[in-house]
Amino acid sequence: MKIRSLTALLISGLIFTNCILLPGEEKKFGMESILLGLGGGSLGNSSKLKPGATIDLNNDGIPDGILADSNGDGISDGINLNGNDFPSLVLLDTNGDGIPDAVDQNGDGVPDYYISVTDAGIIAITTGPNGSGNTVVLVDANKDGNPEGFDTDGDGTPNDTTIVQILNDVTVPTINLSPSSATSSSAIAVTIQCQDSVAPGMILYTLDGNTPSFSPKVGLTTNPPSKTISFSGDGNYTLKAMCRDLAGNLSTVSTGTYTIDSAAPSVSVSLSANYISNSAGAIASSTATWTSNKTGTYSIKEGSSSCNNGTEVDNGSVTSGVNKTFTRSAGSHFSAEGSKEYRICVTALGLTGSQTFQITRDDTAPTVTPTPGQGNFSTTTSVTLVCTDAGGSGCTKIVYALQSGSAPTNPAINGVSGSITSGTEYSTAISLSDANSNYLKYVARDVAGNVSSVTSGLYSVDTTVANITINSHPTYLNGTESVSVSWQSSKSGNYQLRVGGSSCSTGTPLSNGSGNLNVSGAVSSGGPDTTSTIANSAFSVESNTLRICVSNLVSNYGSNSFSLTKDTTAPNVSITSPTTGGPHTSGTTVTISCADTGGTGCKKTAYSTTGTDPSFSGGTACTISSGSEYTTAATLPNGSYTIKARSCDQAGNISSVSSFAVVVGPPSAPTISSATAGNSEVSIAFATVSGATRYKVYYSTSSGVTTSNSSVTGTSSPIVVTGLTNDTAYFFRLVAVHAGGESSLSAEVNKTPVNLPILHYCSIQWPSSLTVSSSGTTDVIYGRIYHAGVSDTPGADVRVVASVGYGPNNTNPITHPHLWTFTATTYNTQYGNDDEYYSAITAPSTAGTYRYVFRFSITGVASNTYCDLDGNGSNAGLSFSDAQMGTMTVN
Incomplete structure (x- = not known):
């Protein structure tokens, strides 16, 4: 292991730098003098132990380590032997003079040996301070680099084998923070404890939230085995720490959090309702939802002036930021209307904070006052609603329903939620509909959820009166007919007809029945026309006023009237010209006059020239049902007449008939x-x-x-x-x-006057009919003449005048000669006693059917004689016939 090799190096350094002799070593080097040099050390060369100073541990003239100040206090607290940032051997400054003077071998913070520097600059390790006591010698009997311990009594054998345990330690140290976390209203002291089964080493910690690290170095170091850190001032603090043992094993990082809060707890409260009610349908209870910004205990008090008095109604513990609830009901916690104040007191870290809130019981429903109150209004009107609440919670909203003509559905408010289930929320003055009966209902709710009863009001608003239009009425009335009036109203309403008076409150009101129809009742706006019938007896002779009155919704009247003259006397009629029966010349006129003593005046005069009595119908309309209307002097047609006249006055009274016989114009045409x-x-x-x-x-x-x-x-x-x-x-x-x-x-x-006879005989010889194009030339037409002493002589007789002619169909050339066209003919030949003449004729340009004949005369012998197909003349059995004329068809 790396740490173990560092330890071996350290031991070697101790041996050679401090001239520590191992057991069995020969004393040929003057051991006594060395040991004497080690004893009685001096601080005179204290600079040898300042941070940054180098040391030669094996006395070979080459520095083997550097004194380090790992915590930055200016005092060497270890020796770095391996070139890293952390000491391999712990040094202690037991007297606080800024110079290390002891060695802590097992990291318990207690000096195991003491270190000093001789006047000669040699570092000495002894069992007592300042070079006193026994010299400490490290023993490695078999010279394998693994010492067996320290010899502290000079007998050459190790009697302190702790170093062996340290070199063989593989157990990771632990780091403890006490307390591991804390919240306080004052300063907090935290102890960092490094624990190891053999020998704890340096402690490394941070206060800025960074994770401590030995390499590279992050954090602050301190000697083992513990370090106390103090936090002060309000705020949140984070402490992270780790340590290593003298074998080089590293602990994990331990983290502690600490809060200092010198302020009392803060309580915030939210009420579901500030006002509650014991009335049905209202807000029955209120829940206070509250939180504390600190964890602690709480007490809720009623009627308190501080957290030290009042009646406690709830208590317990509270967690910071976690909602708590507290409920009060009107029926269970209040005996009557009124307010109660509650105080929530929270104690944390020895400090108490509080918050108060108030809940009011209000059982009284609000009232609504309308302005104006219900009634009739003839001007534009709006209604203002004002809500007052005697219970004290105050009004939240007014809801109304408005409908014209009939009552609306009741407005409704949910007492608990305040939601509107029917109606409209009132916000501004309510405009009422003109010309309508406005049914208004309203209800109000207060903050406690009390809902008033529904109040109703009827507002009749009508700003205009009816405009009455009389579409037809008589101006005059006779003594028998009823009066018929056709009229309309611009507004719906009740109507009343009155005779006489000057307004709708004077005169005589008429009633339906006894000949009266539709003289009172209800009328619709805009029609159709109302036809009112008034009995004749309702009117007096001479002038009458008939008034039609229509009331609006607020009993204001619109009206219209007309004058009516009653006349029961018939007029007089007379025929004033001509004065004799005639005959009179064409263009003679007849003049009729009418006089009326009843006062209404003549309206119409009717007359006839056929002897039929003129007559009238339609009463005052004076409709002429027989005869013609006389308006001015009338020219009489030619003929013989019996003139009859009758008049009708404006009231429909009809006169008796006036009659006169007369002849006008020339006689009838003769025949x-x-x-x-x-x-x-x-x-x-x-x-x-x-x-x-x-x-x-x-x-x-x-x-x-x-x-x-x-x-x-x-x-x-x-x-x-x-x-x-x-x-x-x-x-x-x-x-x-x-x-x-x-x-x-x-x-x-x-x-034609004549003094000569007609021919003895003449005829159309040929043809009996012709067909020719318009304006074309016909075939030759032949005619023959016989007259004794003329035609029986051979050859043409110059006295004979012959022609052929045509004329319109159904005309006779004898009676309508002016319609016929004749063409002269030419002598042809003699047949027996007859002479024959011929000629073609030019047809007319107009297509149609025409007739044609021959005409002969003999100068000084016979007059014009017209000849048909079967002959004409003075001989017995001959005559001219329309049916025997020739027929010419023109295409």
Whole structure:
């Protein structure tokens, strides 16, 4: 082992440096003088033993060790023989003079031998101090380097064999701290003890938390076997220590912790509730959770002024930082409402600290005061709730429920937890809904968990009154009809109709029944219209005021009214023009007047010209159910009439009928029954017209006769128009005349005056029908003529005038010659007694069906004769027929 070799070296050094002789050694070196030199040592050369000094242990002139100061006190406490930082041999300074003077062989702190330095500078080891006593000699009889012990009596044999035990020690030393840990309010002394079965060595310790180490050196050293360390001042301290024995065996590291706290214990308390109650549903108890910052004992006292008085209600031990609980209930620990103070006293390290807390029993529920109180309000309103608590714990919250139209569910608060189970927590003034019945409920809770009873209030708020709109009503009333009023309200509410008065609190209120309907009741906002019916008897003759009143929620009224005039007298009606029955000229007007003595005035006049009585319906509406409304002088149509008139006044009273017969305008148009042509004249025959005093024939050589044409007047049929030009077609129309003027023109007729007969015979020879394109040229059309003394002579007779013509379908060229178009023809040949003529014609541009004929005349012999397919003329059995004309189809 390393330590063992160091020990051997040490022994060798002792032998040679201090001239210690081993037993059996020859004394040829002057042993006596050596021993004399060792005895009676001196401190004169004390510098030889100062830290850092070198020593020559084997007297060979070479230093073998260095004196060391391992604990830094300036005194050598060992000798380093192996070059490390720790002494191999323990030196003691027993007299405290700063010079080592003893050797501790077994590490028990007690000198085994003494060391001194002679005047000659030789280190001497003796059994007594200052070189006194016997010289100590180390014995190694067999010279094997393993000494047998120390010879302390000079007989050459070892009588102190401790060194042998040390050299053979393999047991690890132990290190003890006493106390190993401690907490105190004052200084703490700790003893470090190194223990070994043979010989403890140096102690190594640290105070800074580092782990001590011999190599490299960490910590402070001190001589064995013990060291006392003192800690002072508040704080936490850590001591770590280890040691080695003189054989070089190392102990483990031992750690001690120490706390000095000169402050009294500090107690902190937290209450689950400062206020408790013996009322059902409230906070029944309070638990104090408390801790101490120091471990110790505690006592809880009631009604104390310090930890030295009061009534103890709990005690025990407490661990620092560990919660303790203490519970008080309202029913078990309080006899009535009030407060109790408790003091927690904790004693640790001889010091006592305390903390007080108070618990109050409050069984009284809080009360809530609303501002304003319930009622009716016509301005915007909000409610402020104030909570007061006579029990002293104080209010925690108010909860309310607000609902319009009906009561809300009750607000509710859990007394223990304070949680709201129904309703809204009050924080600011509660705004009430306008035009509503606001049902408000509220409840409060105090800190002790007492919950008040639910209080209710009804707040009717309505800041506006109804706006009444009357959509229809009569202005006038007769003596029999009921009054019907259609109206709306802008607000819901109760309504009342009143007759007369100037407000909703005056006049006569109407009641439903006896002819009255919907004159009182409830109305909804915005419609539909309410139709109120009021019996006629509710109104007096002349002017009446009808008022509709609707109350809001706070009995303020909105209203609207109208005036109504009752009139029971019928009006008078008269026909003022014309004043005679006529006949009167066209354009004659009828004038009707109405007068009403009842005061409401005439509303409508109805008349008829058919002799039917005019009539009214609808009461004051004066709806004309028969006849026409008279508004101004009415022009009478031409004819004979019986005028009847009737008036209705504003109240619906109807007059009797006024009647007058009258004739207006000219007579009816006559009808020409026949027109007979003569020489330079035409005779017009007609049927007479009732009332006509004379007749007038208008005529012209052009169709479309008007009253601006020439005329001939007569008083009876026929009227002969003379002075006409023979062989010229004339057109005629007839009118009847009396004081009312001329009638309208009759249908037009035409006739040609002549002094010659018609042909004996003529006809359309071929074809009987044609088809031609519009504006195209037709096939050739052939016609034949026979007249004795003319056509039976061979060749064309220049006196014959022949033409072919066409006109619209369903027209006759004799009666409507102005609608027909004729084209001259060319002589063709003679067939027997007949002459034949031909020509093509140009078709009209308009497609359709047309008719065509031939026309012949013989100058000075025969007048115009129109010829059809089966012939016409003066010969027996011949006549012109519309059905026998030729047909032309134009495409």
